[in-house]
Amino acid sequence: MKIAMIGTGYVGLVSGVCFSDFGHDVICVDKASDKVARLTQGEVPIYEPGLEAVLARNVAAGRLYFTTDLARAVDGADAVFIAVGTPTRRGDGHADLTHVMAAASEVAQALTGYAVVVTKSTVPVGTNRKVAQVVREANPEADFDVASNPEFLREGAAIDDFMKPDRVIVGVESDRARNVMSDIYRPLYLRDFPVVYTDLETAEMVKYAANAFLATKISFINEVAALCERVGADVKEVARGMGLDGRIGNKFLHAGPGYGGSCFPKDTSALARTGQEYGVPQRITETVIAVNDMTKRRMIDKVMNLCGGSVNGCKIAVLGVTFKPETDDMREAPSLTIVPALVGGGAQVCVVDPHGQREGEALLPGVTWMDDPYAAVEGADCLVILTEWNAFRALDLKRLATSMATPSMADLRNIYDPADALAAGFTAVETVGRAGTARPAESAEAAQ
Numbered sequence: 001m002k003i004a005m006i007g008t009g010y011v012g013l014v015s016g017v018c019f020s021d022f023g024h025d026v027i028c029v030d031k032a033s034d035k036v037a038r039l040t041q042g043e044v045p046i047y048e049p050g051l052e053a054v055l056a057r058n059v060a061a062g063r064l065y066f067t068t069d070l071a072r073a074v075d076g077a078d079a080v081f082i083a084v085g086t087p088t089r090r091g092d093g094h095a096d097l098t099h100v101m102a103a104a105s106e107v108a109q110a111l112t113g114y115a116v117v118v119t120k121s122t123v124p125v126g127t128n129r130k131v132a133q134v135v136r137e138a139n140p141e142a143d144f145d146v147a148s149n150p151e152f153l154r155e156g157a158a159i160d161d162f163m164k165p166d167r168v169i170v171g172v173e174s175d176r177a178r179n180v181m182s183d184i185y186r187p188l189y190l191r192d193f194p195v196v197y198t199d200l201e202t203a204e205m206v207k208y209a210a211n212a213f214l215a216t217k218i219s220f221i222n223e224v225a226a227l228c229e230r231v232g233a234d235v236k237e238v239a240r241g242m243g244l245d246g247r248i249g250n251k252f253l254h255a256g257p258g259y260g261g262s263c264f265p266k267d268t269s270a271l272a273r274t275g276q277e278y279g280v281p282q283r284i285t286e287t288v289i290a291v292n293d294m295t296k297r298r299m300i301d302k303v304m305n306l307c308g309g310s311v312n313g314c315k316i317a318v319l320g321v322t323f324k325p326e327t328d329d330m331r332e333a334p335s336l337t338i339v340p341a342l343v344g345g346g347a348q349v350c351v352v353d354p355h356g357q358r359e360g361e362a363l364l365p366g367v368t369w370m371d372d373p374y375a376a377v378e379g380a381d382c383l384v385i386l387t388e389w390n391a392f393r394a395l396d397l398k399r400l401a402t403s404m405a406t407p408s409m410a411d412l413r414n415i416y417d418p419a420d421a422l423a424a425g426f427t428a429v430e431t432v433g434r435a436g437t438a439r440p441a442e443s444a445e446a447a448q
């Protein structure tokens with residue numbers, strides 16, 4: 001099959017590279033010429049483990065190309081995937097479809113024979129029909145079908161997720177389109193990964209319902225964590241006790257500073273917006289969003305408490321700012337709410353993140369970037385763990401505590417046992433929802 005992939009971001013690039021690894025001929029298009037130039041040299045512009053090697057072997061095999069020339073890529077393609085961004089629209093919280101519709105119109109004008117125009121971007125219900133309309137209007141002669149093929153990969157594990165998906169969802173309306181999609185995904189189907197065919201609206205809804213449900217699990221456990229703190233329970237044990245129930249499962253039950261990233265915040269917001277538009281409010285999703293905002297603010301209070309009520313004049317070391325480990329993606333990361341609040345409160349903030357600096361520099365003004373956690377905590381009043389990179393999981397707590405001015409820790413990912421941290425010399429440890437958390441005397445009194 002010949003595939004054109006429009007957009008070489010996290011989804012488009014991984015999908016294009018993996019489709020070529022299936023044996024298809026893939027041309028990836030991006031309008032960002034610097035990205036295309038780097039890709040053409042075999043350089044991957046994002047941090048995604050394993051991607052560079054798969055890319056290199058498919059370029060070497062002559063199956064994978066990069067270009068800014070959309071018309072060249074679309075010419076003769078059996079399927080054209082649209083994998084451009086759908087960020088939150090300013091003002092009303094809905095998905096901004098500007099890039100999707102612009103791409104659809106460009107694709108329409110470049111179609112030379114029958115092709116399936118596949119939307120891989122996450123788009124609200126009804127969008128694929130609008131894409132069909134845009135293509136028809138831009139090129140009334142075009143011979144095409146549309147298909148909805150939402151993507152479920154996770155950044156940081158994207159190659160594995162694409163190659164071994166829990167399922168592939170395909171919304172189609174004609175046998176012709178279904179046959180093309182089935183040829184594209186045959187390598188997965190042959191390995192027994194379920195490919196589910198459905199209609200356009202259902203496929204679009206599956207993606208939003210799935211993401212909103214996962215975000216719900218996170219907000220749920222974060223709200224339970226706040227209660228655990230008050231009643232003296234340990235949310236880690238609560239989550240384990242819950243997760244052992246096969247009906248619940250143990251995934252997405254890790255209490256933390258709130259969800260972030262390029263998907264959950266914007267997708268929950270868009271689903272809530274769709275519900276309002278259709279007069280069917282999505283109350284649970286709306287609450288999930290509110291709880292997430294509250295959770296991020298609660299984390300700021302924790303650091304403030306550790307610093308005696310105000311961070312003014314305090315030196316704070318922050319470990320991790322990307323929205324999760326194994327990615328350089330900073331979109332909607334909790335750090336973008338928490339760190340500016342600390343800087344705004346008058347703290348001197350040092351940040352360490354294995355891959356966050358390139359993106360983070362512009363987003364987190366006023367912080368000092370460092371490479372080494374031990375150097376960052378020297379003379380600090382508080383250590384804040386915001387992203388659970390492996391590099392931060394086995395630090396020498398004694399060494400950290402010894403070099404700090406006031407050895408206090410806000411472990412907002414619950415990666416250390418508070419008792420171990422106290423034994424190592426930390427005098428106050430905040431976690432998320434764990435019993436046995438030691439607090440400075442002032443805030444312990446305030447909590448009573």
Ligand SMILES: NC(=O)c1ccc[n+]([C@@H]2O[C@H](COP(=O)([O-])OP(=O)(O)OC[C@H]3O[C@@H](n4cnc5c(N)ncnc54)[C@H](O)[C@@H]3O)[C@@H](O)[C@H]2O)c1
Pocket residue numbers: 006007008009010011012029030031032035070083084085086099102103106120121122123151152153154155262263
């Ligand atoms: N990032 C994820 O983990 C993830 C997972 C599942 C689904 N999604 C969805 O996939 C879509 C893409 O997300 P992303 O994170 O890859 O976005 P991204 O912002 O990283 O990449 C989008 C790319 O598209 C390019 N682009 C935009 N308009 C173009 C055009 N007309 N022609 C050529 N290139 C164009 C941009 O230059 C950019 O490189 C979104 O709808 C997102 O919700 C993302």
